[in-house]
Amino acid sequence: MARSFILALAILTLLPTLCLAQDTSTSSSLTSTSSTRTTSSSTRTTSFTSSGSASASSSAIATKTYSIPTLPTTATLPPLNASSPLIQLVLPPSNLLYLTFSICTLTSNTTLLPNILISNEDPPSFDLGSRSVIDQSSGGTKVGGYNRRNNKNGNTWNVVMDRGFGNWTMNNTLGDMASVNVLFGLGLENDGETLDEIDVQGGVIVQMSASGDGPLNSISSSVPFLGDTTSSQALIFSPLLYASESIQPTYPNYTLPPAQLPLNPFPTDDLSPSSLIPGNTSLSNNLTLYIVPTNSDSSPTINGLEYSTCAISLAVNATGFLAEKAIVRSNDEPEWSNVDDQEGYRHYWAVGGLSAGTNYTTWIRDDRGVWAGPVWFTTKSESFPCQLVLPTSICPSIAYSAPLPVNSTSSSTPSGDLISDTSPIQSLPQELITLLTENLEGFSNSLLSQACGRDLYSHVSTCSDCFASYRDWLCRLVIPQCSDPNLSSSGDDSSSGVVHRPSSDNRNGISFPYDYDELLPCLSICNRVDRVCPVNMGFRCPRRAQNANESYAFIGEDTDSGDGSVEGGIRSYDVFGGRWCNG
Structure with a gap:
């Protein structure tokens, strides 16, 4: 199915008499x-x-x-x-x-x-x-x-x-x-x-x-998801279009997925009704991304018109520099990922040509007039060094900026105008893949020695749940998320969620090419592994009152809240693109 990847430039002519545009x-x-x-x-x-x-x-x-x-x-x-x-x-x-x-x-x-x-x-x-x-x-x-x-x-x-x-x-x-x-x-x-x-x-x-x-126009109950930004780029995902959770293995042939997950292509001819996401069933796969500077005079947000399809079109028309010189990379069909802790298929856009330290508002519209959004985001400062990383088969939940070597692949418009001289990272460096693979395979072997697939293991979780949680935890520790200290979002009484890391800081045998500021993982990322994995696996999370703040971000001393999860009451991000922990 054809898709529109440009930032739509909708020209709306306002006449002194009633105008009709026939459908x-x-x-x-x-x-x-x-x-x-x-x-x-x-x-x-x-x-x-x-x-x-x-x-x-x-x-x-x-x-x-x-x-x-x-x-x-x-x-x-x-x-x-x-x-x-x-x-x-x-x-x-x-x-x-x-x-x-x-x-x-x-x-x-x-x-x-x-x-x-x-x-x-x-x-x-x-x-x-x-x-x-x-x-x-x-x-x-x-x-x-x-x-x-x-x-x-x-x-x-x-x-x-x-x-x-x-x-x-x-x-x-x-x-x-x-x-x-x-x-x-x-x-x-x-x-x-x-x-x-x-x-x-x-x-x-x-x-x-x-x-x-x-x-002819309607508003979806779901919103786009912001992966992350750099000084000039943003990674934006559509709402989850179709759920596709991993198949749970059964006893006695209980097996765990390999380190490199097999990512199946979008099943265009085999979509079961159970895969549809409530609130998203009206969104088609033919999506168009809209972005406008939030503080521009024509921004719908300025006058509280962010749900107005007409005001959005006028704003995109007024800030037309974003209309064609924007898309650095996007996918032709929805791709599977575990972004925002939701397994399934989404579209994504990597947008370039943005101004550093600037607030933007984004919407998504399908070819049936259904709108999703808005969400807001802020680009990082001019000196921000890190690169956007796309979800991969080994780390499908990673969709943020990380201190990895620059991908110097440039992108241009069909007419040859340069959009960006860099592109998001699609493949992790081999040394990271090796480290991740060795740890995942070792953990898998230990986990399969448990009573996987039997009630003796647990009535509420499975070995597959444990392995998936461990994968997410491992990826976020091995691939740190970068932060801009001047833009970081944090709550009151929170641990310091940002730590400066020099390039000489060798972590897990891995060094990174430049200094960066790390946004610490949410404590919930660790707690989830601790909760769903067998006790005798020996996985334990540090306590808040002791040294948890050295490795994780959290808010307050109450162990039932403030860990960055939805269940904890304060999730890791807000609708304005602010993040206080990596999760």
Whole structure:
């Protein structure tokens, strides 16, 4: 299946009249009419009237009404502003309708958001009433909750927005087809009539997508995963698309996997329903990566519009230097890894051409209009020496920067422009592979002398669990993760998670080519091996009150929390790309 690896450059033209971008080859024409709303100067509110004129003692505000004759379509509305705060859309009769809304731009008062009211009555009524109820069937957002309805069986809804995005669904398959009217108002109250006086500069622009077959845009509950950054590159993974856990061996033919894991290609023709990840089933394999500088004037994050598909597209357009000169390396099909402690298939992108010490925001979008994200990250300082390392067959959980020799393979755009003069490391140095292989094989031989595959071993874990945990622990100790001390994230009362290592520091018989600052492994990485492996294997972790802080990072003295695991309450990283331990 074809995939898009460029950082999408979506050009959105905002016109003073309603624009339609058809999702089919059928074109649409629009008709426009006007009604009036009369504003009383004493109460600073506006009353809706069915007449086409206003009384002599009041000023008139016209409501422009547009008809959309065919679906599916995406319409970018004219600006809602102080002089033109109301727009009404009339959609064709339907018994199944999916609407999604994105706020493209805001006024000088960025807290002033449009109110979106929907009616499928004839004639339309936009009065939500004083006793509205939540309506799960019509949609909503994770943070804002479900949309509101004037009553249980009512015909008026208020669309709940969350960070620039909202949605509404009508499923009336057992009833008559109904015409749907959408009223957009700046300063509009939920009675559909009261219009507060506003004094702002600029206008709010809303984009609406409508379809009878399914939403043209939606937000996934999952987010991309940041591997790590250097001063000019970032390693970004898609959410886990398909789970594929290692097969558990059974007694009496109990065997453990080899040091070099056999990495099976993506099974495009053999995907079982059980492999689908909840929340990711709507994500296709055709993914596009979006990145914008977080602090740029056009960044959706600045105005709290990070879920708005329209605002994201505008931001990518405004910072177009990232559009084509970015991808250093990516995979054509999802590849298996154990990144973020999840076994399965993901896409990844190694992005170059970034500025040192800069904050960025990233999203992923598939070819069906499903968005995942955002997540944030910061590139390291200009002097940061380490290199990005991709997951390998021997260390499938390693996806971060490490003090390894530079991979001088350059990358360029199809037109020949240089993207980066270095590339992420895909194969570990042979001395590291030898050290890892010897330790994994030795541990495997000792472990197989236990009662593997029998209840005598354990009722809650297996030898395979023990071996996988040991592999992860060993890889993180042998391949240290680099840190930028000026950007490191740490909690209060934490052990010092960053240790400076000179190149002369020979660890486990391995020396590295330059000085670096190591982000210590999370204590949870050690604790997991201690927990799932047999006691007589002799694997023990240091205690916090003694010398654990010499080798591991943790927060506090409570042994039940602060070890960098999800179970411990404070995981090793946050949504802003900060890490306080390697895990």
